[in-house]
Amino acid sequence: MKRSPSESLPAIIERLERQLSRERQARQEAEHIAETSTRRLYREQLKLQAVSQVATHAHDGMRLRKATQVALKALLQHTAWRYCRVVYKPFDDIIPPVRVSALCEGENPLTRPGDSLTASARAWLEQASPLEFMTDERLIHEKRWPENMPRRFLCSIGIGEQCMGALELFSYTEDEDITFSQELVLALVRELAHVYKSERDRHAIERMVWRDALTGALNRAAFFRDLETITIDTQPLALLYIDLDGFGDINEEYGHDIADRYLFEIARRLENEPLSRSVARLGSDEFVLLLTLPDSLHAEPVVQALLADLARPLVLDHHSIVPAFSTGFAVYPDDASDGHALFYAADIALSHAREHGSNSLRRFDSEIAEQIERRKQLALRVRQAVTRQEFVAFFQPIVSRDFQIVGAEALLRWQTTNAPGPAEFIPFLEEQGLIREVGRQMLHDVIHTAARWRRERYAFESLSVNVSPVQLREEAFVTHVTTALKESGLPAHCLILEITESLYISDEKPVLERLARLRALGVRLALDDFGTGYSALGYLQWMPLDILKIDKSFVLKLAEAHSGRDITIVRAIIQIARACGLDVTAEGVESAEVAHIMCELGTHCLQGYHFGRPISEADMTTLLHSSAIPAHPHQPLTD
Structure with a gap:
């Protein structure tokens, strides 16, 4: 370095010192810039790592709660905040709010069961916009605010204009890098908002597919x-x-x-x-x-x-x-x-x-298990019986007021060893849909039998057949009846279809329409077992009926010593039926005394063991030709 001839040594030293100062300042500024850049890069790496962990856990099946736990641990590890909690708004009115909290103990942040926000945080959240934050300190004692942590940070969670929940942080020391803390909180909160939205959308779709719309329970x-x-x-x-x-x-x-x-x-x-x-x-x-x-x-x-x-x-x-x-x-x-x-x-x-x-x-229990096993065995036997044609029609005589056979009721019976009664096997035929096949064949056969009896014995007026609701729900039922009547030559008014009261109560329009079509052909309809079901007398005003059959539970009581009240009930039923233009048949007549009582009360026809049990077609044919029905003179009736 050359010295100017006029420059003194002190001036040279001063100049060099200024130059050295500038270089030192430039170096310090460069170091500060490098340090700041390094710190910024480190903070960005921390934020990126935390957000990535949250995003990863949000898609591994743990969803919102797990993602929130990861976010809170990151805040405890990298900021001055020592206690954190997040509370999300509920997805709907069924699923409760999701709450997650975390406490820093030593170097290992521990997540804990979540609790609610402080009252002041809830009040603030009602007015806050998404991603809005606030720092404050405790002025008065407040429930759910940790005693030894006076400083607090609040941040709302949301996307756009929709607020989804809030983050509440507590600390007992000043934050040395409040800017980084705020940046980390905002980055995590943005990611949690997306996780929340994804979880809420998934929940909505799942509820539509797997949940009952009214109660929120599983479907x-x-x-x-x-x-x-x-x-x-x-x-x-x-x-x-x-x-x-x-x-x-x-x-x-x-x-x-x-x-x-x-x-x-x-x-x-x-x-x-x-x-x-x-x-x-x-x-x-x-x-x-x-x-x-x-x-x-x-x-x-x-x-x-x-x-x-x-x-x-x-x-x-x-x-x-x-x-x-x-x-x-x-x-x-x-x-x-x-x-x-x-x-x-x-x-x-x-x-x-x-x-x-x-x-x-x-x-x-074992008793129920045994019943189920018996039902399985019976169901198997029923199916086999249909294949073997073991179900046949038996006939029970129906007599007039002068005790002359005027008709019969066809009843389905199972002809095999140790066969159960109809009350046990008919429900199985209905449950398995076999009653259609069995009932169709029985109806065809008994209509032809009744036509033959009518040709051989003019006094035979009608045949009654019980019809299952399952049969009436079959579209072709009217066709089956019409075809059988045409082939056999039996007049339609000689066929009586007996139906149960519960069929009318169910008010199935297609079934009622079929019954109306049959009645229009001339087929008569009887209401069976009157008095055992709903028995609303108002139904008699609009039911398309011709005959009312009084259930045997009423008839049997008439022979008891104190039967005055029962006689009054039966008399009232008969009077109402007659007022509605219906004939009345009494079932369950098992003695001459009851037969005379029913005649005095005004019934048109009688049926029961007193006149004959259900018998085979051959025996019924013999009975019709012999007219072997017991006759008894009328006796005055007294209540």
């Missing part, structure tokens, strides 16, 4: 899907099938809104049961509950305690409603080896419980 498809997995359980399970009693009355008395809320609250009570594993609504007033049991030996006390809690009164709009229900249950693996067998066992137990009225409970 039938979802419940049976879950049943497929119970065989992997090592702990005993109870499946409860609950049928709410009197739900129709609640609908009528309080209205549909109260009835819907009643179902909603029942579902909530079942889901809130601590041992509850899954709850489903299978029908309008039917629920099933899968319950985890401590052990199978104490299943019944556990179930009874649950049902006692379920029976607590519900107050809905100032209406106090006491739930009533019938329940059947079965235990896995004691009563069934898989989920579907378990459900079937509970269903069968419920059927037995219903027989004992409201608030009854029945567990599937």
